[in-house]
Amino acid sequence: MTSFDPYIILSVRWGLVTLLSLYAVFSAVMISKVRYLSGVLETEVSPALSVLVLLNFVFSLFLIVLTLVTI
Amino acid sequence: MVKGLSAFARDPKITFKDQEAGENVLLLLRRHQVTNIWWIFVTLVLAVFPLFFWLGNAPSQLAGMPFFSPGHLFLLTLVWYLFTLGFALINFLDWFFNVDLITDKRLVDMDYENLLYFRASETNYSKLEDVTYKVSGIFQSIFNFGNVEFQTAGTEENFDLEEVPNPEGVHDLITDLMAKTPEAG
Numbered sequence A: 001m002t003s004f005d006p007y008i009i010l011s012v013r014w015g016l017v018t019l020l021s022l023y024a025v026f027s028a029v030m031i032s033k034v035r036y037l038s039g040v041l042e043t044e045v046s047p048a049l050s051v052l053v054l055l056n057f058v059f060s061l062f063l064i065v066l067t068l069v070t071i
Numbered sequence B: 001m002v003k004g005l006s007a008f009a010r011d012p013k014i015t016f017k018d019q020e021a022g023e024n025v026l027l028l029l030r031r032h033q034v035t036n037i038w039w040i041f042v043t044l045v046l047a048v049f050p051l052f053f054w055l056g057n058a059p060s061q062l063a064g065m066p067f068f069s070p071g072h073l074f075l076l077t078l079v080w081y082l083f084t085l086g087f088a089l090i091n092f093l094d095w096f097f098n099v100d101l102i103t104d105k106r107l108v109d110m111d112y113e114n115l116l117y118f119r120a121s122e123t124n125y126s127k128l129e130d131v132t133y134k135v136s137g138i139f140q141s142i143f144n145f146g147n148v149e150f151q152t153a154g155t156e157e158n159f160d161l162e163e164v165p166n167p168e169g170v171h172d173l174i175t176d177l178m179a180k181t182p183e184a185g
Helices: A006-040 A046-071 B034-057 B060-061 B070-096 B138-143 B167-181
Strands: B008-010 B025-028 B099-103 B106-114 B117-124 B128-134 B147-154 B159-165
Touching: A006 A046, A046 B138, B025 B167, B034 B070, B060 B128, B070 B099, B070 B106, B070 B167, B099 B167, B106 B128, B106 B159, B128 B167, B147 B167, B159 B167
Parallel strands: none
Antiparallel strands: B008 B025, B025 B099, B099 B106, B106 B117, B128 B147, B147 B159
């Protein structure tokens, strides 16, 4: 493990963080879109859907932190 | 099934933007649930795949290699599930918000194609000239779903309800509403 090229470790670390950050942005767009569409069409499922996309966003943030801690 | 997830809901308990006072939604339509099978199947395959990886001997084989500690593999598995969740969410939203509403006054078509595109259009029954429905193919015949197409008067855009359940019933309801509309030709 210690003999492994540190540049590769850094590449993987920041590559993964970049990927997850892009996903987090995508999730944030999804949250705003679902909020907007829940206003256009109000159904009994809309609140649960809003919570689900919020959890998706939180999960992506959690994995960014986990990546920075783990790798 | 949760009523809010129905593809064919009579008198649904919903409201929509720009709904007029006293306007009642008679029917809510989405694509038939069968059209969701492909992405549900892909999601299940994506969800099960890491289980085979973990239950097999792959982790022990990779353990000797640098950068493949159980902690790293677990992190990559979580990232995998995050993207799987995103894939399922995108496809679910695409189905859930692609809605057609038949009210007692007009027809409302909401098109959601992706996160950056949404369009809502509407037409009164008096502007509809011709309604046809089409059921084609094995799946549509077995599960009774298909397209309902509307020709509108003049330069107005034609409407198209795609892969909705019970197209014959939708056709009958629309023609009844057209007949009740005073300006119907």
